[in-house]
Amino acid sequence: MKSRKDSWAVPERLEKAVYRGRFAPSPTGLLHAGSLLTALASWLDARTSDGIWLLRMEDLDPPRESKEAADGILFALDALHLHWDGPVLYQSQRIEAYQDALATLVAKDRIFPCICSRQDFGNDSRIYPGTCRERLIQPDQAHALRCRVDDRVISVEDRLQGHYSQNLIRDTGDFVIKRKDGLFAYQLAVVVDDAMQGITDIVRGIDLLDSTPRQLFLQELLDCSQPRYAHLPVLVDKDGNKLSKQQGAAPVDVTRPAEALFRALAQLQQEPPDELLTAPTQDILQWAVNAWNPGALNNQTSLREIS
Numbered sequence: 532m533k534s535r536k537d538s539w540a541v542p543e544r545l546e547k548a549v550y551r552g553r554f555a556p557s558p559t560g561l562l563h564a565g566s567l568l569t570a571l572a573s574w575l576d577a578r579t580s581d582g583i584w585l586l587r588m589e590d591l592d593p594p595r596e597s598k599e600a601a602d603g604i605l606f607a608l609d610a611l612h613l614h615w616d617g618p619v620l621y622q623s624q625r626i627e628a629y630q631d632a633l634a635t636l637v638a639k640d641r642i643f644p645c646i647c648s649r650q651d652f653g654n655d656s657r658i659y660p661g662t663c664r665e666r667l668i669q670p671d672q673a674h675a676l677r678c679r680v681d682d683r684v685i686s687v688e689d690r691l692q693g694h695y696s697q698n699l700i701r702d703t704g705d706f707v708i709k710r711k712d713g714l715f716a717y718q719l720a721v722v723v724d725d726a727m728q729g730i731t732d733i734v735r736g737i738d739l740l741d742s743t744p745r746q747l748f749l750q751e752l753l754d755c756s757q758p759r760y761a762h763l764p765v766l767v768d769k770d771g772n773k774l775s776k777q778q779g780a781a782p783v784d785v786t787r788p789a790e791a792l793f794r795a796l797a798q799l800q801q802e803p804p805d806e807l808l809t810a811p812t813q814d815i816l817q818w819a820v821n822a823w824n825p826g827a828l829n830n831q832t833s834l835r836e837i838s
């Protein structure tokens with residue numbers, strides 16, 4: 532795939548970094564304890580490797596998102612001294628690049644229109660049975676565009692979760708690239724942007740582990756190199772429920788950044804010493820960079836919230 536830089540570019544001094552990580556929140560709400568864990572872990576992983584850490588706003592779904600939330604996330608990261616390199620990339624400004632990638636997939640005969648609704652898929656609505664692969668569709672019928680997948684196993688060696696594989700035919704089916712409402716799907720946008728930004732290392736929540744084989748598949752079709760992956764355990768409350776914006780998780784209190792970072796480090800099993808609690812924010816982060824041990828999270832799927 533041709534890399535199209537648009538107006539986005541990392542300053543030249545950062546171009547040569549060997550490790551290129553990123554944090555890519557969707558602005559559906561403010562930074563909460565769960566998204567702070569992802570931000571902090573990916574920041575630490577990049578800084579420990581003398582890498583760069585890029586910020587991407589995954590604002591592709593306007594009905595669910597707001598500019599206030601996007602600005603609030605940037606404000607929170609700044610207050611926590613989790614500074615990013617280069618300008619923020621906004622997916623809402625990348626439509627042309629997604630269009631190009633779609634054209635590549637069309638040229639490879641991978642794309643077909645689908646008029647199904649979720650109810651058409653029977654019991655397991657997460658797996659598309661290929662209904663529209665051969666169906667004749669009128670041009671004026673509302674349709675999504677799906678990518679035709681292969682009947683073969685795709686595997687990833689995750690740094691934290693180990694070996695993970697799917698056969699896309701069996702586990703997801705042909706998946707959506709462009710939605711019925713005209714919006715590009717996350718799976719395509721994330722692959723196109725990771726490639727354009729030259730991302731080498733993805734540190735993100737385990738809820739995205741099952742998206743990874745679809746992204747590897749698209750990386751192959753679009754001739755993108757494959758990043759390394761580390762999928763973090765998800766933060767759960769005392770009842771074992773995932774903390775999420777949808778569940779009304781409270782935003783991180785950024786007026787007390789040291790406390791928020793200390794707690795996040797403890798949740799990430801980094802065992803910060805008590806005296807750090809009263810240390811300046813920069814000292815906490817410096818300690819954390821020196822001590823960063825992602826192996827403490829090996830094979831864990833959930834982390835208990837500390838309040």
Ligand SMILES: [Zn+2]
Nearest residue numbers: 645646647663
């Ligand atoms: Zn269909």
